[in-house]
Amino acid sequence: MALAAAGRVLLQAGSRLGRREVVDGARRFANKRVEVEADEAAGIAVMKLKNPPVNSLSLEFLTEFLISLEKLENNKNFRGVILTSERPGVFSAGLDLMEMYGRNPAHYAEYWRAVQELWLRLYLSNMILVCAINGTSPAGGCLMALTCDHRIMADNPKYTIGLNESQLGIVAPFWFKDNFVNTVGYRTAEHALQLGLLFPPAEALKLGIVDEVVPEDQVHSKAQSVMAQWMAIPDHSRQLTKNMMRKAMADNLIKQREADIQNFVSFISRDSIQKSLHTYLEKLKQKKG
Numbered sequence: 001m002a003l004a005a006a007g008r009v010l011l012q013a014g015s016r017l018g019r020r021e022v023v024d025g026a027r028r029f030a031n032k033r034v035e036v037e038a039d040e041a042a043g044i045a046v047m048k049l050k051n052p053p054v055n056s057l058s059l060e061f062l063t064e065f066l067i068s069l070e071k072l073e074n075n076k077n078f079r080g081v082i083l084t085s086e087r088p089g090v091f092s093a094g095l096d097l098m099e100m101y102g103r104n105p106a107h108y109a110e111y112w113r114a115v116q117e118l119w120l121r122l123y124l125s126n127m128i129l130v131c132a133i134n135g136t137s138p139a140g141g142c143l144m145a146l147t148c149d150h151r152i153m154a155d156n157p158k159y160t161i162g163l164n165e166s167q168l169g170i171v172a173p174f175w176f177k178d179n180f181v182n183t184v185g186y187r188t189a190e191h192a193l194q195l196g197l198l199f200p201p202a203e204a205l206k207l208g209i210v211d212e213v214v215p216e217d218q219v220h221s222k223a224q225s226v227m228a229q230w231m232a233i234p235d236h237s238r239q240l241t242k243n244m245m246r247k248a249m250a251d252n253l254i255k256q257r258e259a260d261i262q263n264f265v266s267f268i269s270r271d272s273i274q275k276s277l278h279t280y281l282e283k284l285k286q287k288k289g
């Protein structure tokens, strides 16, 4: 119920944005920040993140992404989605720092609800989610990948993935942590989260953050072949199994969703945290100069 209500709010927000849907022969639809190549006959869609310059998860991006995902969820012909970046090199730079810096509490609350919604929708999706990680994927970008059923990363040592929040002076919330612990195990997570480590593909593979590392030009073909393997499993048994594995963790957030929002708002509003974000943003700018 809570999920459905939040979804309606996002859909309303989406229509307020007034984006015109572009339909290309019924096989492609796009809003400004997400491109969907939908092969209805095959039952597979490729969702490409395209929020330049670095696919940060801004409120507008989250709204558009959730609307696109809902369209696919509502069409029973779609059984699988491949998530990837339209800009190879960066899968996603994670949460948009500008949504968490210098804004008011109402904005922080709205943003955090949308971040929760993204995680819940992806984590509990009945569809098969395969992540084709064709670039760097820190923090919220890594979280998106962690919600997927299978992760394939491009073999480029320049790309990294992980939950680096502590390096920014912020803290990965409990549900990021739980998703990570369930993927890599407690000790690895404890170590990596405290240090805010980002891992290149080979190490990410060793730790189980990703399931496969393949040459960069094969990420998409590999994602398609993995999807074909998963599609061979009957939906009802796979979905019931997925739900059995994931429901408890998602319910844990659902039951304390409002408290989690309040925690976020009071944490992110602190002067010390705003100062940390300011310092980090300055560092990002200086890196350029």
Ligand SMILES: CC/C=C\C/C=C\CCCC/C=C/C(=O)SCCNC(=O)CCNC(=O)[C@H](O)C(C)(C)COP(=O)(O)OP(=O)(O)OC[C@H]1O[C@@H](n2cnc3c(N)ncnc32)[C@H](O)[C@@H]1OP(=O)(O)O
Pocket: 053, 054, 056, 090, 092, 093, 094, 095, 096, 097, 098, 136, 138, 139, 140, 141, 164, 165, 168, 170, 171, 172, 173, 263, 264, 267, 268, 281, 284, 285, 287, 288
């Ligand atoms: C007790 C606890 C209770 C509750 C929880 C409380 C707290 C908070 C939890 C919050 C969880 C947070 C999760 C996150 O995802 S935080 C974001 C983490 N992301 C990063 O650290 C990535 C930062 N970016 C980079 O490292 C690089 O940009 C990247 C991705 C490697 C790409 O490099 P490059 O191609 O060289 O591009 P630039 O660095 O030049 O960046 C271009 C442009 O984009 C801006 N930018 C980069 N990342 C972000 C971002 N995440 N959000 C917003 N903007 C971003 C960058 O500043 C440049 O801007 P400019 O204007 O200078 O062009």
